[in-house]
Amino acid sequence: MSLLEITSKKINSLDELSINQAKQRLDRLIKPAGSLGKMEDICMQLAGIYGSKHFDTSKKVIIAFAGDHGVYEEGVAPDPQNITYLQFPNFANGLCGVGTISKFVGCDVVAVDVGINCDHKLEGIIDRKIRKGTSNMAKESAMSRKEAIKSLEIGIEMAEKCINEGYKIVGIGEMGICNTTPSSAIISVIGDCDPLDVTGIGAGLKKERIEHKANTIRKAIELNKPNPEDAVDILAKVGGFEIGAMAGVIIGCSANNIPVVVDGFISYAAALLAHKINPRTRDYMIASHSSAEPGTEKALEIIKLSPVLNMDMRLGEGSGAALAFNIIEASNYTYTNMATFDEVDMGR
Numbered sequence: 001m002s003l004l005e006i007t008s009k010k011i012n013s014l015d016e017l018s019i020n021q022a023k024q025r026l027d028r029l030i031k032p033a034g035s036l037g038k039m040e041d042i043c044m045q046l047a048g049i050y051g052s053k054h055f056d057t058s059k060k061v062i063i064a065f066a067g068d069h070g071v072y073e074e075g076v077a078p079d080p081q082n083i084t085y086l087q088f089p090n091f092a093n094g095l096c097g098v099g100t101i102s103k104f105v106g107c108d109v110v111a112v113d114v115g116i117n118c119d120h121k122l123e124g125i126i127d128r129k130i131r132k133g134t135s136n137m138a139k140e141s142a143m144s145r146k147e148a149i150k151s152l153e154i155g156i157e158m159a160e161k162c163i164n165e166g167y168k169i170v171g172i173g174e175m176g177i178c179n180t181t182p183s184s185a186i187i188s189v190i191g192d193c194d195p196l197d198v199t200g201i202g203a204g205l206k207k208e209r210i211e212h213k214a215n216t217i218r219k220a221i222e223l224n225k226p227n228p229e230d231a232v233d234i235l236a237k238v239g240g241f242e243i244g245a246m247a248g249v250i251i252g253c254s255a256n257n258i259p260v261v262v263d264g265f266i267s268y269a270a271a272l273l274a275h276k277i278n279p280r281t282r283d284y285m286i287a288s289h290s291s292a293e294p295g296t297e298k299a300l301e302i303i304k305l306s307p308v309l310n311m312d313m314r315l316g317e318g319s320g321a322a323l324a325f326n327i328i329e330a331s332n333y334t335y336t337n338m339a340t341f342d343e344v345d346m347g348r
Helices: 003-009 016-028 038-050 070-074 083-087 087-094 097-105 147-165 180-191 208-225 231-238 241-256 265-277 279-284 294-304 319-337
Strands: 060-067 108-115 169-175 261-262 284-288
Touching: 003 097, 003 147, 003 241, 016 038, 038 261, 038 265, 038 279, 038 319, 060 097, 060 147, 060 241, 060 319, 070 208, 083 087, 083 147, 087 097, 087 108, 097 108, 097 180, 097 231, 108 147, 108 241, 147 169, 147 231, 169 241, 169 265, 169 319, 180 241, 180 265, 180 294, 208 231, 208 319, 231 241, 241 261, 241 265, 241 279, 261 265, 261 319, 265 279, 265 294, 284 319
Parallel strands: 060 108, 060 169, 169 261, 261 284
Antiparallel strands: none
């Protein structure tokens, strides 16, 4: 049995007793019942994940993966592909968006190369390169099934490494020029919708090029015929190495009773794959924000996730997940430290 199969089988339902205990405490806090909205939902979810009425969310990490894509040659992105390897070291040194926000919220960043199109080692980056980018999905499968499973298992291994190092909450992030294209393809296949409905400008594609991008995705789906009921097949046919690795983190965290904060559009495609592999992963996900990419709403609707923030962000990297950590910690702090009616003798 593969690591993927073993890990997926370990995912259990949330602890209902701990959820009920958290709800009882929330209902006794000196406020109207339910008045803290999603903050209360987060606390009950965390209690169910950790299996405890009280929990610590202070040690946190973003695990970010980078990979390039063969479909870039179809003209679906406006930026040069070498930006992937030029930008990714900034995840590790804290100079990019996710690096800067992570510094502010007290979160570590682990950056992993699973498929960047370069030969040299990148400073501060963990090298788990499968190969130098996927194949062009408009001409053939993006990767083999074996490579798809490998990307998922790298994600599981990185999640478990961080969990063993004491991290109590994990966010996911990514880097890869044109990776909105495979993400839209994944959402289109799983959501059974036309690619044009879930395809946007990505990192700045001109609006008149969106139709070409959608047509490229449609061509790839028609050519490769991914099985909509088989997440590994979808990943292999029209996915990306970094997308598979993020899905693996979700599966790894879920199997180890650790919450995983999902970032934005690319990571929601990964979340769909994880959910397709094991629907119980949904209980362990916290959606950080509603990305400005049009496929976001479809992905969240399928998984039935409600994002914490709506900031019109579309940077990716894990930036939204890092930002959401502050909301999660504020929720936990309020839950832990607000007085109850019993403590202040307000007679309720």
